[in-house]
Amino acid sequence: MEPFSVTLGQEDWDAELGGWRCPALRLPGIRVEEVVSNGAAQDSSWYQSRPEFGLLKWIRGTPPARVVVLVRLTEALVSKRSAQLWKRLAIVLPFVGTVGSAFIAKGCDTFSGRCLSWQSAAQGVVPERPFDAGGYEYADKLQGWPLYVCRAGGMNADRPGKLVPGYGCMIAVNDTEIQMTEYDVLIGVDARTGWVSSAGVIPPRALRAGHDPHGPLYVCRAHYETGVQIGHVGTGTGHKCQVSFGGRAFSLDDYEVLSVKQG
DSSP states (O other): OOOEEEEEOGGGEETTTTEEEOGGGGSTTEEEEEEEETTEEOOGGGEEEEGGGTEEEEOSSSOOSOEEEEEEEOHHHHTTOOHHHHHHHOBOOGGGSHHHHSOEEEEEOTTTOOEEEEEEEETTOBOSSOOOOOEEESSOTTTSEEEEEEEEEOSSOEEEEEEETTTEEEEEETTEEEEESEEEEEEEOOTTEEEEEESSOOOTTBOEEEEETTEEEEEEEEEETTEEEEEEEEGGGTTSEEEEETTEEEEESSEEEEEEOOO
């Protein structure tokens, strides 16, 4: 197949991992042919493609502010993949065009006046440049499975949960983990938004992200088992962070809430 290019900039840079997040690298049969910066091809010893993490890692000196990555899908390999496998990998790329047509909604919090931007998706698809919530499971942030913030409706509620790439939005309901195939993904937050530690008290500047019959719900994250899980918290959860893992739901006392930081 013909090669295509992906532009990566500061908005894609992950300082903790030392590279650019590039969902295109997760596609099966992908190969990086060249990395260009300021019109010049970069030495291949300066960067490292990590397709299993969707990461282009810079390994020499100060990284450039913006690079253009020339990649190619090997047609022979792609032809062996079924549609189900493509769905499992769940990567949405700019050149596909689905991102531009997807519905984007903003949910505003009446307390802080700040808005969260959500993008509709389905079947485990991860939109381009989702909000990096720092969630993961099965190992650490670099080697584990990344998790993103999602929300899904049903059962008289709209609950935040974790988006597992290739599977769907997993939400905790009562004692059960439920997989939702249609959902919204958090893609944008206010610049002053961050995680605020909580011990059973919802921060006053927490951002509303959903609701249940008992009132508003907020996005929370907490360490559990093999990673950092993403869930929801509210009056209906007893002010505990309700997360899901392995088919079950768990209520945790020690957690962080997505909020607008003061200052």
